[in-house]
Amino acid sequence: MTLVLASVSSSRRAILEGAGVAFEVDPAGVYEAAIKRRFTGEASALAQALADAKALAVSGRREGLVLGADQVLEFDGEAYDKAPDADTAIARLRAWRGQTHYLRGGLTAARGGEILWRYRSSCALRVRPVSDAFLERYRGEAGAFLTTTVGGYAFEGLGAQLFDRVEGDFFAILGLPLLPLLEFLRQQGVLDT
């Protein structure tokens, strides 16, 4: 059975490719802003709702086992989406210094417009007390990651220098909890046991 990743995320693709999983990419094109606006629940439930929406949208119009995934950042009880610009991303990192934020992830598998499996992940990351000078340099070097990732960092890259404590699955931080997903794919016969 064809596995379809309903996501434009390059890190999700890289994780699946790295693990030797064959898949196609078919972005959902879901209008996320509408879901986010009307959503009043917790960050974790929002991430799951967005993952559901992506998996359902793509699996409703094509064959295959479709994976939708999303990630919402939570700090002090508030949900954060990608920053609209670099200034905002840096201002957030400055505000998060010395404190812990959470990456809440939702992962959904669907087929024929029906949900087969869901998985929620949660990771806790504490931004160390970075200096303003560090943040200035970081701003120059982080580039597109400031606005294309939910926290303004790629943890597998320069972003690692932002943190002094991290709890949770590395792959979930990057946006795709790999081991639970591989187990599900084996159960579905997509991967050899």
Next chain:
Amino acid sequence: MTLVLASVSSSRRAILEGAGVAFEVDPAGVYEAAIKRRFTGEASALAQALADAKALAVSGRREGLVLGADQVLEFDGEAYDKAPDADTAIARLRAWRGQTHYLRGGLTAARGGEILWRYRSSCALRVRPVSDAFLERYRGEAGAFLTTTVGGYAFEGLGAQLFDRVEGDFFAILGLPLLPLLEFLRQQGVLDT
């Protein structure tokens, strides 16, 4: 101050490069077999002794802050080094099915032939009950990793399909506990705070 990595490991290089750390590579050329033969202690102490030897060898002959690192696999109380050939690597993975082995890591920083800092890591990985057919396919696809890594796998690659439970720092599994190292490098003034 120049940071020097006394290691030929491509994954250690990739981790440091990814995190935006500038360094030179200067392999230690330590005769590891001699250290291993005369060593009678635990896997963790052996990994540390090998890391020490690498850091001391290189820092004794050049300027800079030198990092030595090593990893020893422990299963059922025995220490394992890289497998000598693919057959041995696959036989080990077959024996480890359904059971947990440990990656014991040692990391040492030295300057001018003196040790400044040491860090030991430990990760627990359970090989899932993989089928013989899976191991056959794995053998064909894992290639050089069978004999260039201590467990016969690259966890950041196809190796992820071998496991159903993993505990410990992702970077330590790959051979370089990144967050503790970054903290040390900041304390030494090698990285911005």
